[in-house]
Amino acid sequence: MDFLADYGLFLAKVVTFVIAIGFVLGLIVSAGHKTRKKQEKGHIEVTRLNDRFKQMTDSLKHAALDSAELKREAKAEKKREKREQAERKKAHKKLEKEGKSEEDDRKKRLFVLNFHGDVKASATDNLREEISAVLSLASAKDEVVVKLESGGGFVHSYGLASSQLARIRDRHIPLTVCVDKVAASGGYMMACVGDKILAAPFAILGSIGVIAQLPNFNKLLKKNSIDYEMFTAGEYKRTVTMFGENTKRGREKFVEDLEDTHLLFKEFVAQHRPQVDVDKVATGEIWFGRRAREVSLVDDLKTSDEYLLSQSDKADIFEVHYEQKKSLPEKLGFATEGAVDRLLLRWWERSQNQRWF
Numbered sequence: 001m002d003f004l005a006d007y008g009l010f011l012a013k014v015v016t017f018v019i020a021i022g023f024v025l026g027l028i029v030s031a032g033h034k035t036r037k038k039q040e041k042g043h044i045e046v047t048r049l050n051d052r053f054k055q056m057t058d059s060l061k062h063a064a065l066d067s068a069e070l071k072r073e074a075k076a077e078k079k080r081e082k083r084e085q086a087e088r089k090k091a092h093k094k095l096e097k098e099g100k101s102e103e104d105d106r107k108k109r110l111f112v113l114n115f116h117g118d119v120k121a122s123a124t125d126n127l128r129e130e131i132s133a134v135l136s137l138a139s140a141k142d143e144v145v146v147k148l149e150s151g152g153g154f155v156h157s158y159g160l161a162s163s164q165l166a167r168i169r170d171r172h173i174p175l176t177v178c179v180d181k182v183a184a185s186g187g188y189m190m191a192c193v194g195d196k197i198l199a200a201p202f203a204i205l206g207s208i209g210v211i212a213q214l215p216n217f218n219k220l221l222k223k224n225s226i227d228y229e230m231f232t233a234g235e236y237k238r239t240v241t242m243f244g245e246n247t248k249r250g251r252e253k254f255v256e257d258l259e260d261t262h263l264l265f266k267e268f269v270a271q272h273r274p275q276v277d278v279d280k281v282a283t284g285e286i287w288f289g290r291r292a293r294e295v296s297l298v299d300d301l302k303t304s305d306e307y308l309l310s311q312s313d314k315a316d317i318f319e320v321h322y323e324q325k326k327s328l329p330e331k332l333g334f335a336t337e338g339a340v341d342r343l344l345l346r347w348w349e350r351s352q353n354q355r356w357f
Contacts, residue, residue: 041324041325042129042322042323042324042325043322043323043325044129044130044133044320044321044322044323045320045321045322045323046318046319046320046321047318047319047321048316048317048318049112049308049312049317049318049319050312050316050317053309053312061073106141107314107315107316108141108142108143108314108315108316109137109138109141109142109143109315109316109317109318110142110143110144110145110308110311110315110316110317110318111134111138111142111143111144111145111318111319111320112144112145112146112147112308112317112318112319112320113127113130113131113134113144113145113146113147113319113320113321114146114147114319114321115127115146115147115148115149115150115161115190116149116150117148117149117150117151117152117153117158117161117186117187117190118150118153119152119153119154119157120153120154120157121150121153121154121157121158121160121161121186123161124157124160124161124164125324126321126322126324127161127164127165127322128164129322130320130321130322131144131164131165131167131168133320133322134168134320135167135168135171135173138171138173139173140171140172140173140174142173142174143173143174143175143176143311143315144168144173144174144175144176145176145177145178145304145307145308146165146175146176146177146178146190146194147178147180147304148177148178148179148183148187148190148191149179149180149181149182149183149187150182150183150184150186150187150190151182151184151185151187151204152184152185152186152187152188152189152207153185153186154186155186155210155261157186158185158186158187158189158190159189161186161190162189162190162193162268165177165190165193165194166193169193169195174195174196175193175194175195175196176194176195176196176197176198176307177190177191177193177194177196177197177198178198178199178302178303178304178307179191179197179198179199179200179203179205179289179298180199180200180203180303180304181200181203181204182203182204182205183199183203183204183205184204184205184206184207184286185207185208185209188205188206188207188208188269188297189265189268189269191205192268192269192272192273193272196299196300197297197298197299198298198299198300198301198302198303198304198307199289199292199293199298199300199301199302200289200301200302200303201288201289201290201301202288202289202290203288203289203292204286204287204288205286205287205288205289205292205297205298206281206285206286206287206292206297207284207285207286208265208266208269208278208281208282208283208284209262209265209282209283209284210258210261210262210265211284212254212258214240214242215242216240216241216242216243216246217242217243218243218244218245218246221243228243228244229244230243230244236250236253238250239251239253239254239257240254262282265282266278266279266282269281269282273296273297275296276295276296276297277295277296280295281295281297289301
């Protein structure tokens with residue numbers, strides 16, 4: 001008995017210690033959030049991908065070629081550079097005679113953005129900053145490439161993310177969306193904003209549909225003689241619930257809302273990709289890249305790497321990334337906050353009757 005008592009006391013101490021640590025980390029996270037609200041903390045990072053591609057090529061040449069071949073390559077490279085300089089000077093003089101600006105003479109710029117979407121489209125905050133930075137410099141002569149990966153999520157979150165991409169098209173700047181793995185549901189909603197969609201042969205696209213689901217514990221509560229009461233003002237303030245008894249009328253209204261959301265989704269796709277037979281593809285099913293091209297969900301089969309490499313001789317390619325700085329309290333609390341979010345997210349989503357793409 002003494003052993004059990006000692007063990008129980010030890011266990012209570014451990015639990016108390018864990019709770020105390022969790023409480024302290026929670027305070028740290030809260031302080032970090034307050035600090036973030038007080039001041040904007042982040043900056044734009046830009047990487048010139050042409051330099052990266054050239055470095056990779058040079059490294060391979062030095063490993064694969066002997067000294068004589070390297071010398072020949074170096075001479076050929078110098079000749080190419082001289083020829084390109086001469087061509088640029090010639091083109092510049094021609095523009096001067098025609099009274100055109102240096103803007104017409106410069107090389108095309110290609111700006112690369114990355115979007116990795118979760119159910120809340122959390123990357124939209126970064127995307128907003130990146131697009132604002134690009135639009136401060138880019139013109140219709142340039143191009144924006146978005147490497148997109150998302151299986152979808154909340155309707156309103158992906159609606160906002162799509163609106164951010166629409167800012168690029170509104171400025172008449174060509175927008176290319178590359179899908180290497182998946183752009184489904186809300187992800188495809190974003191993709192279809194592009195002037196051109198490129199996909200890997202086995203990338204997943206489509207899933208133009210809407211889903212909402214939640215458990216109902218009403219029978220379990222009744223079995224245990226537990227009453228659940230909910231008070232609302234407005235007939236459809238709450239159509240279905242997790243704990244109350246769902247009515248036929250409530251379910252019908254909920255399905256009606258889903259159908260309306262689906263209709264808006266279909267109209268959005270039809271607006272941006274008129275070549276698509278929306279009624280044929282808006283069934284909620286998915287297509288792999290090759291099949292997606294057959295139904296015009298994508299324009300060509302090509303990976304993002306292949307496309308960027310093909311553009312490296314024609315354009316200056318810049319990868320743009322917005323980096324958010326994290327304070328020490330935020331760094332310490334990040335792991336705990338993420339774990340709690342994952343545990344509670346599903347329950348909260350269902351209890352709020354969120355509609356999903």
